[in-house]
Amino acid sequence: MINHTQSHLAYLKKEKMQRWSIHGIRLGILVGFIILWELLAYFNIIDVFIMSCPSRIVETLFDLASGGELFFHIGVTTAETLIGFAIATVVGTFFGFLNWWSSKLKKISEPYLVVLNSLPKIALGPILIIWFGAGYNSIIAMTVLICVIITIITVQNAFLAVPQEQISMMQGMGASRFTIFRKLIFQASLPTTISMLKINVGLSFVGSIMGEYLVSKAGIGFLIVYGSQIFDLDLVMTCTVILLILAGLIYYGVSLLEKFSIRYKG
Amino acid sequence: MSILEFKNVSHIYHSQQGEVNAIDNLSFACQEGELIAIVGPSGCGKTTILSLISNLIKPTSGEIICKEKNDKGLNIGYMLQRDCLFEWRTIFKNCLLGLEIQKNVNDDSKAYVNNLLEKYGLLEFSNKYPQELSGGMRQRVALIRTLATSPKILLLDEPTSALDYQTRLNVSNDLHHIITSEKKTAILVTHDLSEAIAFADRIVVLTTRPARVLNIHNIDLKESTPLERRKNPEFSKYFDKIWGELNT
Numbered sequence: 072m073i074n075h076t077q078s079h080l081a082y083l084k085k086e087k088m089q090r091w092s093i094h095g096i097r098l099g100i101l102v103g104f105i106i107l108w109e110l111l112a113y114f115n116i117i118d119v120f121i122m123s124c125p126s127r128i129v130e131t132l133f134d135l136a137s138g139g140e141l142f143f144h145i146g147v148t149t150a151e152t153l154i155g156f157a158i159a160t161v162v163g164t165f166f167g168f169l170n171w172w173s174s175k176l177k178k179i180s181e182p183y184l185v186v187l188n189s190l191p192k193i194a195l196g197p198i199l200i201i202w203f204g205a206g207y208n209s210i211i212a213m214t215v216l217i218c219v220i221i222t223i224i225t226v227q228n229a230f231l232a233v234p235q236e237q238i239s240m241m242q243g244m245g246a247s248r249f250t251i252f253r254k255l256i257f258q259a260s261l262p263t264t265i266s267m268l269k270i271n272v273g274l275s276f277v278g279s280i281m282g283e284y285l286v287s288k289a290g291i292g293f294l295i296v297y298g299s300q301i302f303d304l305d306l307v308m309t310c311t312v313i314l315l316i317l318a319g320l321i322y323y324g325v326s327l328l329e330k331f332s333i334r335y336k337g
Numbered sequence: 338m339s340i341l342e343f344k345n346v347s348h349i350y351h352s353q354q355g356e357v358n359a360i361d362n363l364s365f366a367c368q369e370g371e372l373i374a375i376v377g378p379s380g381c382g383k384t385t386i387l388s389l390i391s392n393l394i395k396p397t398s399g400e401i402i403c404k405e406k407n408d409k410g411l412n413i414g415y416m417l418q419r420d421c422l423f424e425w426r427t428i429f430k431n432c433l434l435g436l437e438i439q440k441n442v443n444d445d446s447k448a449y450v451n452n453l454l455e456k457y458g459l460l461e462f463s464n465k466y467p468q469e470l471s472g473g474m475r476q477r478v479a480l481i482r483t484l485a486t487s488p489k490i491l492l493l494d495e496p497t498s499a500l501d502y503q504t505r506l507n508v509s510n511d512l513h514h515i516i517t518s519e520k521k522t523a524i525l526v527t528h529d530l531s532e533a534i535a536f537a538d539r540i541v542v543l544t545t546r547p548a549r550v551l552n553i554h555n556i557d558l559k560e561s562t563p564l565e566r567r568k569n570p571e572f573s574k575y576f577d578k579i580w581g582e583l584n585t
């Protein structure tokens with residue numbers, strides 16, 4: 072055990088206090104917001120019919136959960152997100168790799184990537200519905216579309232950012248192109264790749280909800296659209312809260328992945 | 338018998354901006370066990386010479402005869418201007434890189450690397466990552482990584498240029514010690530003339546670009562280490578003479 076000096080102990084204590092106060096304030100804001108909302112609703116200052124309120128959200132949540140519907144819809148949205156994420160990541164990384172391998176291919180594809188990247192993907196919704204049908208396939212296609220171009224661009228840039236000097240060093244040792252990729256390029260761009268995955272999970276989530284708005288018969292996005300159509304704001308708000316929780320869980324999951332991959336070196 | 342010979346070698350780089358004549362009709366030879374320093378003004382083509390020797394680029398004309406050279410350039414160890422250590426590998430794993438590429442990792446070669454690390458005071462850092470080492474230590478690790486594949490010829494491209502002055506003198510001394518005790522032939526590229534005189538048996542002085550041989554000097558200093566050699570009164574005579582040449 073390391074023996075700290077008095078002043079260092081005092082410093083550590085202060086840091087700890089600081090951390091707790093930050094956690095405390097964060098939690099306070101959330102709780103305060105919920106209480107304020109509930110009170111405003113209780114005293115009829117806001118109209119619960121269009122604003123809903125925490126107690127009604129909890130009630131709706133229990134209704135949905137007891138019928139088993141809730142988990143079905145969460146499952147659908149999660150599955151669409153993950154499948155789209157996986158396809159986009161694999162396909163995008165593969166094309167990013169090809170563009171690293173062949174600078175000619177990279178130059179050829181550049182204008183296409185630029186244009187496709189700035190195209191608002193939602194505009195392709197109607198086409199997707201016609202091609203893939205009004206079901207899960209269209210939603211997954213939407214998710215893939217949203218992620219794949221930016222994945223290609225990020226991956227190829229990360230691969231190409233590796234300093235030429237390190238590549239020369241390996242060439243000098245007689246390394247083949249593929250060995251250079253395996254032992255240097257891939258490893259060196261791992262931090263960028265991980266942060267790309269982080270962004271991609273978020274984007275896939277956007278994609279699947281967007282897809283559900285357009286076509287679906289199930290999923291959290293579907294429930295929100297359905298709720299707004301029958302003017303059931305309790306349902307809409309409840310689903311929005313569920314989305315917030317899912318987004319938090321996704322973020323948490325990815326940071327676990329990040330921690331894990333940082334520990335794995337070489 | 339020379340281990341390496343340049344015969345009327347020229348090299349021209351082609352790019353969108355035009356062509357750059359980097360090396361022009363360069364000839365010199367290097368004997369086995371010799372330490373040669375190549376000095377010349379910045380940008381004159383020194384790195385190009387090393388890239389040619391290690392087969393990373395082909396000469397535009399002329400011939401490079403190297404009896405140690407095979408297709409893969411395996412018997413040549415190239416230490417670049419920067420240490421190029423991989424931050425995600427431990428020191429030991431960094432040193433194994435060349436052996437891994439050549440599919441030569443076995444108990445013998447690992448023992449050899451460990452032996453080098455121990456001899457040159459780095460064994461206790463084996464399992465550390467490069468960012469935990471000082472600049473001078475990193476340079477020594479880079480040299481051990483280069484030595485691990487047992488090359489006959491070592492090419493050193495300004496191995497000390499990224500270091501501060503004091504560290505530079507020490508690292509230069511260490512490199513010299515390691516290279517002479519491992520009985521290697523070495524070609525050191527530098528634009529630090531005093532480093533070249535303290536280090537080498539022979540100095541090839543180059544002109545400004547395109548690089549041609551301006552003169553070749555034999556350095557006869559009896560002391561065995563660069564730091565000692567710097568104290569020899571002859572040292573400054575060599576310095577003045579070559580300095581004059583470089584600045585005409």
Ligand SMILES: Nc1ncnc2c1ncn2[C@@H]1O[C@H](COP(=O)(O)OP(=O)(O)OP(=O)(O)O)[C@@H](O)[C@H]1O
Nearest residue numbers: 350351352357359378379380381382383384385386
């Ligand atoms: N890949 C390349 N394409 C085009 N020109 C190049 C290339 N590499 C080097 N050159 C040019 O060739 C000349 C010699 O370069 P080189 O790197 O060999 O010089 P150097 O003596 O090592 O320089 P320094 O002292 O800065 O390390 C420079 O003018 C440089 O601009």
Ligand SMILES: [Mg+2]
Nearest residue numbers: 383384418494
């Ligand atoms: Mg150079």
